[in-house]
Amino acid sequence: MNKERAEYWLSQALDGELSPRRQRRLEKALAKDPSLADLREQWLAIGLSCRAQTVEPPQTPEAAWQDVQRAIRLSADESTQRSPSFFGGLWRWSLSAAAVLMLSVGIWWGSRPVDYTRAVIPLAERTQVEWVESDLPDAISMVYEDGDTGITVIWVMMDDVQEDNGHAG
Numbered sequence: 001m002n003k004e005r006a007e008y009w010l011s012q013a014l015d016g017e018l019s020p021r022r023q024r025r026l027e028k029a030l031a032k033d034p035s036l037a038d039l040r041e042q043w044l045a046i047g048l049s050c051r052a053q054t055v056e057p058p059q060t061p062e063a064a065w066q067d068v069q070r071a072i073r074l075s076a077d078e079s080t081q082r083s084p085s086f087f088g089g090l091w092r093w094s095l096s097a098a099a100v101l102m103l104s105v106g107i108w109w110g111s112r113p114v115d116y117t118r119a120v121i122p123l124a125e126r127t128q129v130e131w132v133e134s135d136l137p138d139a140i141s142m143v144y145e146d147g148d149t150g151i152t153v154i155w156v157m158m159d160d161v162q163e164d165n166g167h168a169g
Contacts, residue, residue, distance in 0.1 A: 001029050006036050014043055132156065 009026045012018040018026065030037045059067075132141040134156050142155040 001025065003036075006033070007039065010036065010040055010043070014040075014047065128152075129154065 006026065006029050009018055009022055010030075013023060013026055030040060129143050129152050132143055132154055134141060136156065136158060138158065140157045142157070143152065145152050
């Protein structure tokens with residue numbers, strides 16, 4: 001008998017589901033294989049320890065409903081004990097109004113058009129670039145200042161014109 005089948009039959013035997021014929025074959029295998037007998041003892045010990053543990057019964061639906069009703073009653077009692085003050089209410093209303101005002105100003109500020117002509121960098125802060133060096137062979141570099149924004153633009157391009165027939169590749 002192979003090991004997997006013996007373990008499966010052992011599990012069925014411990015659950016009381018093994019047929020008498022297979023039970024006899026399993027007993028013979030247990031007598032021949034000490035590791036299988038050790039496994040049976042381990043599983044029996046695990047079963048005993050599990051049965052020795054106590055488990056509290058689950059709460060009945062009626063008891064759960066009573067807990068819910070008690071919580072509702074207690075929260076209702078607390079809300080009636082707190083009397084709303086005029087200044088507390090006024091404070092909340094003024095904070096809410098300030099938050100709505102700030103949100104409106106933020107939306108207005110973010111949605112207005114941006115004038116990029118004012119974003120020109122002052123001449124004193126501009127970086128002057130005279131030439132660009134590149135490690136790329138046959139690279140062409142172009143440096144110019146954008147007239148609208150005042151930003152220095154640097155282009156490094158590969159010269160891909162091939163020598164044969166002057167066609168671009």
